[in-house]
Amino acid sequence: MRILLDKFTKKFDDTVVINDMDLEIKDGELMALLGPSGCGKSTTLFSICGIYQCSGGRILFGDRDVSNVSSQQRNVGVVFQNYALYPHMSIYENIAFPLMVKKMDAAQIKKEVHAIAKLVHIGDLLERRPSQLSGGQQQRVALCRALVRRPDVLLLDEPLANLDAKLRLEMRSEIRRIQQETGITAILVTHDQVEAMSMCDRIALMDEGKVLQVTTPNDMYHNPQTDFVASFLGNPPIAFLEGEVAGNQVLLNGSQLKVALPSSIRQPDNGTKVRLGVRPELVGTDRGNAVAGRISFIETQGRENLYDLTLDNGAVLRSIQAVRSDISMGQTANWNIDTERVLVFDTNGQRLL
Amino acid sequence: MSNENSRNFKSWPVTIILTVFSLPILVMYLYLVVDTFTNTEPGSLIPNEFTFEHWRFLWETEPGRVSIWTATLNTLIFASVMTALVLSVSLTAGYALSRLNMPYRRFFLGGVLTLHAFPTVTLVIALFIVLQMVGLYNTLIGVIFIKAALMLPFGIWVMKGFYDTVPWEIEMAGVQDGASRFMVWHKLVLPQIKPGLIALGVFSFLEGWSEYVLPQIFTPDADVQVLSVYLASLIADDQNFDFNLFKSIGLFYIMPVIVLYLLFQNKLMNIYGGGSKG
Numbered sequence: 001m002r003i004l005l006d007k008f009t010k011k012f013d014d015t016v017v018i019n020d021m022d023l024e025i026k027d028g029e030l031m032a033l034l035g036p037s038g039c040g041k042s043t044t045l046f047s048i049c050g051i052y053q054c055s056g057g058r059i060l061f062g063d064r065d066v067s068n069v070s071s072q073q074r075n076v077g078v079v080f081q082n083y084a085l086y087p088h089m090s091i092y093e094n095i096a097f098p099l100m101v102k103k104m105d106a107a108q109i110k111k112e113v114h115a116i117a118k119l120v121h122i123g124d125l126l127e128r129r130p131s132q133l134s135g136g137q138q139q140r141v142a143l144c145r146a147l148v149r150r151p152d153v154l155l156l157d158e159p160l161a162n163l164d165a166k167l168r169l170e171m172r173s174e175i176r177r178i179q180q181e182t183g184i185t186a187i188l189v190t191h192d193q194v195e196a197m198s199m200c201d202r203i204a205l206m207d208e209g210k211v212l213q214v215t216t217p218n219d220m221y222h223n224p225q226t227d228f229v230a231s232f233l234g235n236p237p238i239a240f241l242e243g244e245v246a247g248n249q250v251l252l253n254g255s256q257l258k259v260a261l262p263s264s265i266r267q268p269d270n271g272t273k274v275r276l277g278v279r280p281e282l283v284g285t286d287r288g289n290a291v292a293g294r295i296s297f298i299e300t301q302g303r304e305n306l307y308d309l310t311l312d313n314g315a316v317l318r319s320i321q322a323v324r325s326d327i328s329m330g331q332t333a334n335w336n337i338d339t340e341r342v343l344v345f346d347t348n349g350q351r352l353l
Numbered sequence: 354m355s356n357e358n359s360r361n362f363k364s365w366p367v368t369i370i371l372t373v374f375s376l377p378i379l380v381m382y383l384y385l386v387v388d389t390f391t392n393t394e395p396g397s398l399i400p401n402e403f404t405f406e407h408w409r410f411l412w413e414t415e416p417g418r419v420s421i422w423t424a425t426l427n428t429l430i431f432a433s434v435m436t437a438l439v440l441s442v443s444l445t446a447g448y449a450l451s452r453l454n455m456p457y458r459r460f461f462l463g464g465v466l467t468l469h470a471f472p473t474v475t476l477v478i479a480l481f482i483v484l485q486m487v488g489l490y491n492t493l494i495g496v497i498f499i500k501a502a503l504m505l506p507f508g509i510w511v512m513k514g515f516y517d518t519v520p521w522e523i524e525m526a527g528v529q530d531g532a533s534r535f536m537v538w539h540k541l542v543l544p545q546i547k548p549g550l551i552a553l554g555v556f557s558f559l560e561g562w563s564e565y566v567l568p569q570i571f572t573p574d575a576d577v578q579v580l581s582v583y584l585a586s587l588i589a590d591d592q593n594f595d596f597n598l599f600k601s602i603g604l605f606y607i608m609p610v611i612v613l614y615l616l617f618q619n620k621l622m623n624i625y626g627g628g629s630k631g
């Protein structure tokens with residue numbers, strides 16, 4: 001079911017947490033709400049499921065305005081960060097609880113619980129108590145309980161935050177699989193860009209209660225509208241170089257180094273101050289514009305290494321390359337920047353196109 | 354716990370030390386029990402005859418005195434009705450203070466804490482006047498209300514502590530699952546605070562059972578006497594003072610306490626543990 005936030009505003013007493021937010025989540029889509037801690041992701045999520053009352057604007061499920069509908073009537077499944085399983089009930093009873101509330105008859109409940117448990121692969125755990133499960137298993141139970149009612153919308157608040165790295169990888173694809181198999185519209189809150197990029201159809205990037213950009217992971221990575229968005233996506237993160245436009249080049253501050261502007265952008269006036277966003281994969285390529293610097297740091301990542309290249313003005317470029325034995329710390333290097341793919345921002349952080 | 358501990362340090366030295374220090378008390382209790390079933394020559398420590406005569410109060414009532422069973426029944430009513438009152442009010446008030454965003458919440462919390470520390474005796478005269486005015490002086494109902502009211506701050510505080518340990522998300526998950534607020538409380542929260550509820554119940558009952566000052570002041574009459582007052586009136590009676598009878602009744606009086614305590618000692622510990630573990 002499509003979800004629409006229309007000029008949605010949320011205040012706690014006098015603090016405005018979300019201001020005039022517009023966001024559409026399409027039917028059957030998995031949308032990520034991505035942003036730094038405290039930007040209002042959970043607040044948005046809890047307002048969609050009805051735990052918080054909206055202070056302004058509307059929330060629509062399909063064509064139904066649910067802004068003033070109680071949580072119980074919204075038909076939303078929620079997976080909380082700490083799973084919130086009912087500790088005194090068995091796994092079966094946990095999953096059956098939403099159906100029991102609906103006063104479904106026992107035989108039907110049994111059928112539904114077993115069906116959903118099979119989908120989520122926890123069929124053999126139904127007799128246990130939550131305390132007897134591992135984190136990943138509890139996570140699956142929480143998913144089951146949220147889905148068993150066949151909600152219109154599934155909300156996940158940092159579902160992977162409490163898992164270890166390996167389980168996180170596994171549950172990432174599991175959640176995606178289950179979401180696709182059920183075809184449910186879902187919103188995933190996370191502050192981990194990798195999670196958002198790898199699982200979701202689209203990402204809404206938030207900061208300080210505002211949505212900065214909404215688009216597909218791929219597009220957001222390659223076409224960020226602001227330097228904040230550019231810096232939020234990508235690991236290792238993007239590096240920025242400050243400079244001034246001189247012809248079709250940028251003269252870096254405090255240096256004689258020049259970097260060519262991409263030919264695709266509209267030529268800014270000479271003397272315009274700009275920030276160049278250079279992703280690690282654009283440094284050390286076989287084409288573009290060479291810059292000289294000193295290797296100041298090498299981080300082993302296994303298949304690849306991450307090199308820090310410090311320029312003569314102190315700015316640091318990051319470069320990710322296949323492991324090379326010909327480079328050591330402190331050595332000077334003359335590496336190419338693939339300037340056609342460099343991102344150019346003005347001093348306010350807006351992308352120049 | 355105890356198994357894990359004993360692996361790390363030897364427990365028998367502690368046991369011996371505790372036994373040595375407890376021995377005098379144990380001996381005194383033993384004498385208490387033995388004394389109630391025997392007669393002893395004056396000046397001697399060793400009893401010389403076995404008798405049930407000190408327990409005769411169980412089946413005969415001395416003239417001018419109320420039957421022990423009436424007093425027992427009164428004590429039972431006093432303690433259990435008071436407990437029921439304390440439990441029902443603490444259960445709801447604790448929830449409100451812990452969860453609901455009600456006005457003056459801080460004020461109430463402060464009030465509860467202050468009242469908890471308030472010495473009962475300073476209220477006696479005021480309470481006496483109030484009871485007389487509303488006509489509840491010398492009734493069990495009157496003294497039940499007073500004892501319950503004085504117990505409530507403690508009860509509310511304890512229950513609030515237990516509610517605080519139930520994660521907020523559990524309730525929200527329940528609401529999302531479609532349950533009403535009441536159902537969430539009844540089905541999801543209540544089972545988790547049950548240890549607290551049981552502990553508070555036993556504690557209140559024991560408090561009620563052993564309460565002396567309030568019934569002594571507000572229900573002195575024979576037909577509404579509770580056991581503690583009955584026992585006190587026994588000592589106050591100089592005419593025919595029977596020390597062994599006094600001991601027997603005392604034993605009779607503390608027996609339920611010991612039984613309850615033995616049954617629920619683990620649960621009682623919860624009150625002090627804040628209820629994090631069930």
Ligand SMILES: Nc1ncnc2c1ncn2[C@@H]1O[C@H](COP(=O)(O)OP(=O)(O)OP(=O)(O)O)[C@@H](O)[C@H]1O
Pocket residue numbers: 012015017035036037038039040041042043044191
């Ligand atoms: N009940 C509340 N009363 C007042 N302010 C609140 C309340 N809940 C949240 N806030 C504020 O709203 C802002 C957003 O909080 P929110 O929990 O939505 O952040 P978040 O994006 O989920 O962060 P995180 O990633 O750390 O979970 C924060 O600045 C927080 O202090």
Ligand SMILES: [Mg+2]
Pocket residue numbers: 041042043
């Ligand atoms: Mg949050």
